[in-house]
Amino acid sequence: MSKTDSNVDRVYEKLRKMAANFEFKPDARINESALSTELGASRTPLREALNRLVAEGFLRFQSGKGFFCRPLSPARIMDLYEARVAVETEIVRLACKRAADADIRAVQDYLDATEPDYDNCEDPLELLRMDETYHMKVAALSQNEELQRTLANINDRMRYIRLIDLKSLRGKSPVSNHEKAQLSAHRIVLNAMLARDADTASRTMRHHIERRLEEATEAVRIAYSQLYVPGDD
Amino acid sequence: MSKTDSNVDRVYEKLRKMAANFEFKPDARINESALSTELGASRTPLREALNRLVAEGFLRFQSGKGFFCRPLSPARIMDLYEARVAVETEIVRLACKRAADADIRAVQDYLDATEPDYDNCEDPLELLRMDETYHMKVAALSQNEELQRTLANINDRMRYIRLIDLKSLRGKSPVSNHEKAQLSAHRIVLNAMLARDADTASRTMRHHIERRLEEATEAVRIAYSQLYVPGDD
DNA sequence: GAATAATCATCTGTATACAGATTGGAGTTC
DNA sequence: GAACTCCAATCTGTATACAGATGATTATTC
Incomplete structure (x- = not known):
């Protein structure tokens, strides 16, 4: 839908939809390698997209542990x-x-x-x-x-x-x-x-x-x- | 100030301060390699931090062009x-x-x-x-x-x-x-x-x-x- | 002399590799 | 049998390398 959709944008949009549809289990850690192969991109653009989602409040990030789905309590x-x-x-x-x-x-x-x-x-x-x-x-x-x-x-x-x-x-x-x-x-x-x-x-x-x-x-x-x-x- | 400050967190905090203090010129493109050497980190964590700042409204990102300082009009x-x-x-x-x-x-x-x-x-x-x-x-x-x-x-x-x-x-x-x-x-x-x-x-x-x-x-x-x-x- | 095209340098986008950290399990000891 | 320790496998954190794109500069042509 976007005009110049780079790979990271595509990954980001996909992740945002997944987060909005709660395809991540609450409080579950997100496995980066698994997700990257699932989305058909390497970990580098994936992590950039994940960081954006952290800033937007979808995910939580714990240093050394990784990214976690933020539960909707x-x-x-x-x-x-x-x-x-x-x-x-x-x-x-x-x-x-x-x-x-x-x-x-x-x-x-x-x-x-x-x-x-x-x-x-x-x-x-x-x-x-x-x-x-x-x-x-x-x-x-x-x-x-x-x-x-x-x-x-x-x-x-x-x-x-x-x-x-x-x-x-x-x-x-x-x-x-x-x-x-x-x-x-x-x-x-x-x-x-x-x-x-x-x-x-x-x-x-x-x-x-x-x-x-x-x-x-x-x-x-x-x-x-x-x-x-x-x-x- | 943060307890377990990883490198990317450190970079992020530094960038946020730089953005808040307007050390980036409005609408200027941010040179990733230069910034990474200046901050003593590689481009990978730098770009992750930059993506967070985009989501927070500090910066603007243009696909293929890079990150830009968002001017305070x-x-x-x-x-x-x-x-x-x-x-x-x-x-x-x-x-x-x-x-x-x-x-x-x-x-x-x-x-x-x-x-x-x-x-x-x-x-x-x-x-x-x-x-x-x-x-x-x-x-x-x-x-x-x-x-x-x-x-x-x-x-x-x-x-x-x-x-x-x-x-x-x-x-x-x-x-x-x-x-x-x-x-x-x-x-x-x-x-x-x-x-x-x-x-x-x-x-x-x-x-x-x-x-x-x-x-x-x-x-x-x-x-x-x-x-x-x-x-x- | 100006405009356009081509080339080159620089920078972004991303894959990959490797090091350090963490978690889970197995083995041992009390 | 339970708890603690140690080891191994997995995963994260980050550097680096390379490919593709972009922009500038120069050269060439009208």
């Missing part, structure tokens, strides 16, 4: 959700101050365009992708690259849990209810932005995310039961 | 200050909810203990260190590791600019006024936390940081004039 998941609240509430505040009406309307148009997909979509992964796209579009309205970068990183690290969350929700309540509530929150935020009502926009976004935190806390238990199922490759 | 500095507002306002909110009275009082004690140093200190770097320590102590009260990690990263990347800011302030106004205002904001935040008044604590922290943003915006111009002065080593 309930506490860490709560931390990530709270970090998302921090970032996104400020994002909508900034967007209220400086986003052009036309740019906000463009995000509204995106919601309109994807609404039918939202209702019909069966694939949780596709739903998640659309939701993340909306949030990143809002982040772009803030015109703050730092916050966008941080949010993208948080999303990467939460994706697996959110997926589990979506799947569990799907099982126990009518699909449409949940997605409808989600969509309406998205619209309220945008309308508040157009009205330049930063407090309402920020508060709506906060509750929108915090609601998911409550659901996710329960989903964590389900996640933990799935983490140790041998994954297919 | 006025826009990026504003981004960083806004990110700090996002992180720290949420931190004090969380601290209001869950920090124990004793832990908040411990931070107050820290302020009391360092107040004389604040007044007498001549070294801007020491002032900055004390200020950062206060903010990180407050961050710890939130009990959110993610937000602490993010704030530490933002601090690392803003340190140089804040130093320039402090130096320029020192030049044009009585020292004590500024530090007094700073200290009182710090105390108001802690008192609001003890009263579990999240809105006041959060608002005070916001204004405290935003005020520095305004000063820093001016300091950027000064910084730019200093960046190109050949540095001593």
